[in-house]
Amino acid sequence: MSTSSATAQLAALIITALTARSIYRLFLGPLSKFPGPKIAALTSLYEAYYDCYKDGGGRYYIEINRMHDEYGPIVRINPWELHIRDPNWNEVYKVARRAHKPLWYYRFLGPPDNAFSSVCAESHRRRREAINPYFSPAAIARHQPEVERLLRGTEKVVRLDDAFRALATDGATGFAFRKPFGHLDSPDFEHAGNRALRMLGWLGVVNRHLRGVVLWGFKTLMPQWLALKINPGSLGVRGFYTTSLGLSEGCAEKGEAETDLVRQILNSNLPPHEKTLAFITRESCAVALAGTESTGSVLSVTVYHLLSHPERTARLRAEVKVAYEKYGQPPTFQELRELPYLGGVVNEGLRLDSIAGRLPRLDPKNDLVYEGLVIPKGTYISTTQKDTHFCADIFSDPHDFRPERWLDVAERKRLSRYLAPFGRGARSCIGTEIALMEIYLCLGRLFSPEAGFELELHDIDFEQDVHFFHDFFSPFPMSTRGIRAFVRWEKGGVNECY
Numbered sequence: 001m002s003t004s005s006a007t008a009q010l011a012a013l014i015i016t017a018l019t020a021r022s023i024y025r026l027f028l029g030p031l032s033k034f035p036g037p038k039i040a041a042l043t044s045l046y047e048a049y050y051d052c053y054k055d056g057g058g059r060y061y062i063e064i065n066r067m068h069d070e071y072g073p074i075v076r077i078n079p080w081e082l083h084i085r086d087p088n089w090n091e092v093y094k095v096a097r098r099a100h101k102p103l104w105y106y107r108f109l110g111p112p113d114n115a116f117s118s119v120c121a122e123s124h125r126r127r128r129e130a131i132n133p134y135f136s137p138a139a140i141a142r143h144q145p146e147v148e149r150l151l152r153g154t155e156k157v158v159r160l161d162d163a164f165r166a167l168a169t170d171g172a173t174g175f176a177f178r179k180p181f182g183h184l185d186s187p188d189f190e191h192a193g194n195r196a197l198r199m200l201g202w203l204g205v206v207n208r209h210l211r212g213v214v215l216w217g218f219k220t221l222m223p224q225w226l227a228l229k230i231n232p233g234s235l236g237v238r239g240f241y242t243t244s245l246g247l248s249e250g251c252a253e254k255g256e257a258e259t260d261l262v263r264q265i266l267n268s269n270l271p272p273h274e275k276t277l278a279f280i281t282r283e284s285c286a287v288a289l290a291g292t293e294s295t296g297s298v299l300s301v302t303v304y305h306l307l308s309h310p311e312r313t314a315r316l317r318a319e320v321k322v323a324y325e326k327y328g329q330p331p332t333f334q335e336l337r338e339l340p341y342l343g344g345v346v347n348e349g350l351r352l353d354s355i356a357g358r359l360p361r362l363d364p365k366n367d368l369v370y371e372g373l374v375i376p377k378g379t380y381i382s383t384t385q386k387d388t389h390f391c392a393d394i395f396s397d398p399h400d401f402r403p404e405r406w407l408d409v410a411e412r413k414r415l416s417r418y419l420a421p422f423g424r425g426a427r428s429c430i431g432t433e434i435a436l437m438e439i440y441l442c443l444g445r446l447f448s449p450e451a452g453f454e455l456e457l458h459d460i461d462f463e464q465d466v467h468f469f470h471d472f473f474s475p476f477p478m479s480t481r482g483i484r485a486f487v488r489w490e491k492g493g494v495n496e497c498y
């Protein structure tokens with residue numbers, strides 16, 4: 001057979017296979033009965049366009065919302081996934097369902113070799129059980145002095161979003177390795193590294209669509225000079241892993257009595273091949289990364305909203321002051337948690353910010369039902385917390401930051417049912433209490449009578465600099481200008497902050 005006829009046959013074969021796949025996806029497959037645009041049912045390139053390119057990427061959530069407006073509460077958003085926009089439906093996240101996470105979507109995190117990105121419920125259960133004791137109430141309480149120590153560094157605020165990301169990074173790494181990375185000590189709060197995390201978010205989304213090639217190439221093949229040219233903070237991203245590796249090594253060499261995440265994993269029942277240094281580093285790195293952008297972003301947005309409502313800041317200051325007087329010393333995390341107005345502030349911050357991405361799952365064994373429609377087992381199905389958090393039927397004027405909505409006890413009970421910033425079910429956030437501790441202590445100290453300084457926002461455009469625009473799983477605003485403020489020290493003097 002000549003080369004040209006072999007090529008023609010191969011081309012004919014590919015065209016036939018693609019045509020057969022298209023007919024199956026559009027007319028014969030089990031998802032063909034669900035509403036949604038044909039183009040999304042036909043190819044995932046439609047999603048890839050919004051995720052990787054449109055308006056800088058991370059914009060498929062806007063298109064998904066448009067689809068819901070047109071087609072109703074359940075839509076087919078790609079060839080294999082249904083999305084539901086209904087605050088009262090969370091069937092797939094129930095613990096008893098033991099749903100899996102789809103590999104293709106969670107590729108934004110790299111290989112599925114840690115609790116966060118584990119694909120099947122069984123391997124997740126094993127890995128989560130291994131690290132769970134390290135997140136016990138006693139462990140969280142032990143972490144409070146470390147967070148307190150870190151907070152003393154927040155007095156030298158430069159750019160608020162960088163400062164809060166540095167605090168979150170040091171909080172999460174200090175928890176995992178018992179030794180923070182030290183980002184709060186950096187004069188600009190590791191600004192370049194924070195920028196790089198944003199790029200990593202976008203790369204992760206591209207990685208999802210290119211079957212994992214991007215992150216692998218970035219980590220292993222790309223020379224350092226090129227990575228630096230593309231983004232000066234790239235070293236920060238690589239540094240995140242190499243610093244974690246060094247700290248994991250150090251932890252592993254310490255005595256058995258030591259308490260850190262590495263020692264916890266070494267003492268667990270995981271099989272030996274999941275206790276290698278590389279494996280442990282990826283698990284602890286995943287924990288640290290999961291706690292970095294999320295908490296940093298929530299704190300930034302919450303403080304922005306407080307500072308842009310002076311009457312709310314004043315109310316918070318007054319409440320915190322009374323607590324200082326009551327306890328005669330800085331209130332602890334648990335004491336701050338009792339403050340109703342601060343509680344409303346934290347809930348509003350978590351509602352307006354937190355994770356941006358949809359959270360897909362699949363139940364491999366059982367069909368699901370939505371409003372009489374049977375969703376066949378093995379179908380990827382997702383909901384997005386933000387749809388509920390911004391649902392006007394539940395949270396009136398949902399885009400407003402309004403801590404007062406949480407003050408009435410009965411109303412708080414109703415609203416709490418719909419607030420799920422940390423996800424739901426067996427795969428919900430293991431770091432919830434650490435995140436809350438950092439947020440409560442940070443706000444409690446920043447707006448305390450002993451803070452020693454006041455903050456004033458400087459040249460901020462809400463739509464550009466604060467409002468969630470890109471879904472790189474974590475939410476990112478349109479611009480990279482950050483949240484800037486003047487720091488007015490009580491003893492006089494002003495530091496302008498960028």
Ligand code: HEM
Nearest residue numbers: 115116172290291294295354359422423427429430431435
């Ligand atoms: C405000 C801050 C935070 C928010 C909003 C948040 C939110 C979430 C959400 C929604 C998930 C579920 C993701 C999914 O279903 O795919 C998750 C998982 C996770 N989070 Fe967080 N998180 C925060 C802080 C933290 C912190 C401080 C840590 C650790 C120090 C952490 C560690 C993790 C880990 C390890 C998982 C995976 C759990 C598993 O699959 O078993 N998070 N987080």
